[in-house]
Amino acid sequence: MKELVGMCKCCGKEIFCLDGFFNGVITENKQTYCFDCHETSSNEEENPQS
């Protein structure tokens, strides 16, 4: 089963749910990213202050 969940907010790549495995990341803001873009953005936006 392959279900289209959304598109990467960064690169526009389609994000699918494959047999229960989500092929990307949903942030707290309900935005979907592919793994590559999420990795990049989390590295850039990583903030040790919390």
Ligand SMILES: [Zn+2]
């Ligand atoms: Zn992306």
